[in-house]
Amino acid sequence: MSSADLFVRKVSTNLSAVFNSKGEQVSPAMAAHEAQRRIDIKRPVLMTSERACLCCNERFQSEGSHNRMCDKCRVKSAGMADYAYGR
Numbered sequence: 001m002s003s004a005d006l007f008v009r010k011v012s013t014n015l016s017a018v019f020n021s022k023g024e025q026v027s028p029a030m031a032a033h034e035a036q037r038r039i040d041i042k043r044p045v046l047m048t049s050e051r052a053c054l055c056c057n058e059r060f061q062s063e064g065s066h067n068r069m070c071d072k073c074r075v076k077s078a079g080m081a082d083y084a085y086g087r
């Protein structure tokens with residue numbers, strides 16, 4: 001029952017992630033309800049491989065090939081996307 005040790009914590013203004021009992025982040029940053037859902041379905045953490053961010057080259061835990069930017073840059077690019085769509 002390792003999922004009992006998991007909880008959601010905010011990692012930035014808009015994003016949360018799943019953390020384990022050691023306080024280690026075990027999921028990519030995502031919306032809080034999505035992080036909670038991963039705990040609820042007891043499959044929070046298909047852990048992810050380490051990648052270098054496309055933007056800033058920082059190492060981060062990537063969820064897969066669709067996920068190539070670190071949390072910070074994802075937040076930034078999400079903000080820009082909102083701006084682009086909301087013309």
Ligand SMILES: [Zn+2]
Nearest residue numbers: 053056070073
């Ligand atoms: Zn980055």
